[in-house]
Amino acid sequence: MLKTEGVEKRFGGLVAVKDVSITVNKGEIFGLIGPNGAGKTTFLNCISGFYKPEKGRITFKEQDITGLSPTQLCHKGIARTFQIARSFPKLSALDNVKVSVIYGGKQHQNPERRAKEIMDFVGFPVATNIIAENLNTMQLKRLELARALATNSELLLLDEVAAGLTPSELPTFIELIKKIRDSGVTIICIEHVMKFIMGVCDRIAVLNFGAKIADGTVEEIKNDPKVTEAYLGEENVH
Structure with missing residues (x-):
């Protein structure tokens, strides 16, 4: 589904991502973990078109997408969420999703009905006419997932989707991400919440100082001494 080959991103003299190569298979949930500043979000920004890498190649369904804009990638089937959930705060939750339906690259005869279907799929827990700025963290997370899915995405990039959720909310969210995967969407997720990442991912890559280590x-990552030393620590392995 997605392959990166030797991707590198620099900011002046700082190498934020160094020679990172991964392969993500269709239908899997692929995790990216590592310490703060390891280059995870920068790498995701290269995949999603927010940054253009100085070196390397990115392919999606065997097509070179290196350097394409986020809009172009959205129309090809790649969508993403952000560490801080973003919305059109003055629009209703339903209208937020309708925007994605209308501009996501595939026409629907009834955008409102399509938006409601997606909101129901992600279990949006309150009335769809509520104004987005009045939503809490969990509601905003579900709204952002609905907006991403409304673009008819085949590859979903999640940046710390579990951040801000309570421990009691995590199991339900893990099941939701698996439900999205089971619907035919391949997922790449960055996460610091180890209970989430270990419970949802099929495979994991670990970045440290911009490089893949x-x-x-999941079991291989848990038992890798380099990962334990650089990031997990003994208390987070099990």
């Missing part, structure tokens, strides 16, 4: 299944 490990790549494997």
Whole structure:
């Protein structure tokens, strides 16, 4: 589904992402973890078109997408969410999703009905006519997922989707992400909440100081001494 080959991103003399190569298979949930400043979001920004890498190649469904804009990538089937959930604060929740339906690259005869279907799919928990600025964190997270899915995405990039959720909300959110995967959407997620990442991912890559130091299944990552030393720590392995 997605492949990066030797991706590098610099900011002046700082190498934020260094020679990172990953392969994400269709139908899997692929995690990216690492310490703060490891280059995870910068790498995701290269994939989603917010940054153009200085080196390397990114392919989506075997098509070179390196350097394409976020709008172009959206129309090809790649959508993303952000660390801080974004919305049109003065619009209703329903209208927020309708915008994505209308401008997501595929025409629908009834955008409102399509938006309601997606909001129901993600379990949006309150009335759809509520104004977005009045939503709490969990509601905004579900709204942002609905907006991303409304673009008819085949690849969904999630940047700390579990951040700000309470421990009691995590199991339900894990099941929602798996439900999205099971609907046919491949997922790449950045996360610091280890209970979430270990509970939802099929495979994980670990970044440290901009470089990939490990790549494997959840069990392989848990048992990798380089990962334990650089990021997980003994208390987070199990």
